[in-house]
Each structure stands twice: as structure tokens, then as C-alpha cells.
Amino acid sequence: MSLIPSFFGGRRSSVFDPFSLDVWDPFKDFPFPSSLSAENSAFVSTRVDWKETPEAHVFKADIPGLKKEEVKLEIQDGRVLQISGERNVExxxxxxxxxxxxxxxxxxxxRFRLPENAKVDQVKASMENGVLTVTVPKEEIKKPDVKAIDISG
Incomplete structure (x- = not known):
């Protein structure tokens, strides 16, 4: 068990994740004002889970209160998945x-930099009960051709 998850609030911090393009704010938990106001910080720092299965990379983002039409999903620079949206003040x-x-x-x-095995032209997304699920299929790993050789003697 690693000490890093417990030190950073029980979740892996993106500062150690080479695929994350989010900016790490070392002062976010300090009691003085930062560049983000307190009323915006919960929405702006939306949590995203990323898991890799044998078939795909699956992202799940909690985005309560937004309709799917208010969420924008893009692939930028060939391999960067960007999830964006905006919730206006009532x-x-x-x-x-x-x-x-x-x-x-x-x-x-x-933003998340996708690995080389991601099929960026086959990305699918759905949204249900405020949870956005993005599925990025992976390239199939070609198994090398194996030819059995008889041993004489």
C-alpha cells in the first residue's frame, strides 16, 4: 500500500500521473484566497475516474446539474481528451x-493525454444521473505468429 493516496486525501493526485494535463495547485487547501473562489471550486475541480480494461480506457466524471447538451467532449491535438462545460449562477x-x-x-x-493504444476515432460517451461515461476503445494487441517446430531424434 502506498503512502501517496492517504497523504493526498485518499485519491491518486494528478501530479504523479503522466497522462493528466491538469495543473496542480499546491496552495488549494490553505486558508487564504486563491485564484479560484470558494463557490466555484467544487465544480471546477470535478473528479474524474480513469480505469483501463483489456478492451478500453473508461472515464467517469461526476457532473451533477448539467444536461448532456451543456457538456462538450473533444479530442484535441490527436490524443488529448478534453471534457468541458459551464454552470451559470442562478x-x-x-x-x-x-x-x-x-x-x-x-x-x-x-484534459487527459491518451496513450498510443487509444482508438480516438471510436470514442463513445453517455450521461446518466449526472455521471458522464466516456469509453475510448484500445487497439488490439497482435499476438505474434507462433509456429511449432518438430524436434527430430
Whole structure:
């Protein structure tokens, strides 16, 4: 068991992931203001799981509150998967009194460099109950031709 996941909040940090293109913010947990406001940080830092199966690379992103039409999925520079979207601040009525505002708004952009075995022309995506699932099939590994040779004697 590695010490890294427990040190970084129980999840692998993208700073150690050579395929992640996200910027690591070493000051994100400090109590002073950063470049992201507190109300936007939850949406902007959307968590994405990436697993590799024998057949594909599968990404799952929690994007609650967005419709599939509000999420943009692109392959850039031939091998970079980009997931983006935006949740706008809810319109306020002058007569409303807010007691608590916890839902986040802002822009979401996550990028992942896909490995060489990814079939970027066959990417499929679906969204259900606020979870975006992106499946990137993998190239089949060609098994080398094996020819049996009889041993005489």
C-alpha cells in the first residue's frame, strides 16, 4: 500500500500521473484566497475516474446539474481528451432572501493525454444521473505468429 493516496486525501493526485494535463495547485487547501473562489471550486475541480480494461480506457466524471447538451467532449491535438462545460449562477429575484448558497457554478475543463493504444476515432460517451461515461476503445494487441517446430531424434 502506498503512502501517496492517504497523504493526498485518499485519491491518486494528478501530479504523479503522466497522462493528466491538469495543473496542480499546491496552495488549494490553505486558508487564504486563491485564484479560484470558494463557490466555484467544487465544480471546477470535478473528479474524474480513469480505469483501463483489456478492451478500453473508461472515464467517469461526476457532473451533477448539467444536461448532456451543456457538456462538450473533444479530442484535441490527436490524443488529448478534453471534457468541458459551464454552470451559470442562478438568476436572483430582488424579493428573494438567500439563507445558504452551496451549489457551485463556473467552468469545468479537464484534459487527459491518451496513450498510443487509444482508438480516438471510436470514442463513445453517455450521461446518466449526472455521471458522464466516456469509453475510448484500445487497439488490439497482435499476438505474434507462433509456429511449432518438430524436434527430430
Amino acid at each position: 438568476k436572483e429575484d430582488k424579493n428573494d432572501t438567500w439563507h445558504r448558497v452551496e451549489r457551485s457554478s463556473g467552468k469545468l475543463v479537464r
